[in-house]
Amino acid sequence: xxxxxxxxxxxxxxxxxxxxxxxxxxxxxxxxxxxxxxxxxxxxxxxxxxxxxxxxxxxxxxxxxxxxxxxxxxxxxxxxxxxxxxxxxxxxxxxxxxxxxxxxxxxxxxxxxxxxxxxxxxxxxxxxxxxxxxxxxxxxxxxxxxxxxxxxxxxxxxxxxxxxxxxxxxxxxxxxxxxxxxxxxxxxxxxxxxxx
Numbered sequence: 001x002x003x004x005x006x007x008x009x010x011x012x013x014x015x016x017x018x019x020x021x022x023x024x025x026x027x028x029x030x031x032x033x034x035x036x037x038x039x040x041x042x043x044x045x046x047x048x049x050x051x052x053x054x055x056x057x058x059x060x061x062x063x064x065x066x067x068x069x070x071x072x073x074x075x076x077x078x079x080x081x082x083x084x085x086x087x088x089x090x091x092x093x094x095x096x097x098x099x100x101x102x103x104x105x106x107x108x109x110x111x112x113x114x115x116x117x118x119x120x121x122x123x124x125x126x127x128x129x130x131x132x133x134x135x136x137x138x139x140x141x142x143x144x145x146x147x148x149x150x151x152x153x154x155x156x157x158x159x160x161x162x163x164x165x166x167x168x169x170x171x172x173x174x175x176x177x178x179x180x181x182x183x184x185x186x187x188x189x190x191x192x193x194x195x196x
Contacts, residue, residue: 001125001194006054006066008033009085011150015179016067018170020187027054027064043068043082044131047122055124062125063193065186069119069179071101071152073140075108084151094151098144102155105142115140115156117178121186127196130189134181149173 005016005024016024028034036053040046050066058064070084080087080101088096105113116137123130137159144154146166154166158176165173174180 001061001063003190003194004030004054004058004062004064006036006050006064008035009150012067012069012179015174015177016065016183018174020183020190024065027058031057038068038082040068041082043070043118043120044122044133046082047120047131048124048129051122051124051129060126063190064124065190066122066124067119067179067182068122069117071115071117071140071156073101073105073113073115075110075113076104079104098152098155101140101152102142102144105140110142112139112141112157114138117156119178119182121179121182123186123189123193125193127193130186132182132185132189134178134183134185136176136178136181 003024004027005013006027007013008028013026036050038046038049040049046068047066051064055062055064070081072078072081086092088100116135119134121132138157140155141157145164146154148168149165154164156165157163158165
């Protein structure tokens with residue numbers, strides 16, 4: 001079974017390819033680019049929506065994995081949460097989302113605030129559907145530091161670190177990230193399904 005990632009996000013594709021020794025193909029390489037409406041109320045629901053959509057278009061010879069992830073700040077009532085990718089509005093890019101969140105932290109009169117990332121990975125194949133989760137806790141700061149990573153990485157300092165994800169090397173980030181933790185749980189499931 002061919003492993004297909006249901007994302008158009010180049011940063012996520014790069015991370016999955018680094019973390020998976022298997023060859024991972026972006027769905028757009030097989031089907032062309034198109035938008036998937038993510039109207040679930042949780043990360044898990046949105047990950048399943050993406051994986052199911054691509055699986056239905058490709059069929060039984062494929063194992064589709066999809067990730068839905070984002071950052072949540074308790075001080076903002078959990079925002080941006082599932083709206084992380086469109087926090088600054090539909091069509092907003094990573095920088096616009098990042099600076100809107102920095103402004104929201106500053107508007108609370110804070111230099112930093114507790115935050116956590118959530119990643120839900122859905123796996124859909126002819127053998128059924130699975131969802132696993134990973135989390136990374138830390139704090140956000142009121143400025144962007146570092147050019148590595150993507151999304152909110154330049155403002156997020158993981159617990160136990162003194163640098164943002166935007167300043168950390170990919171190997172370090174992979175070992176502590178929410179996506180890395182979820183993928184560690186997903187890998188045995190993917191292995192089991194591929195060998196059925």
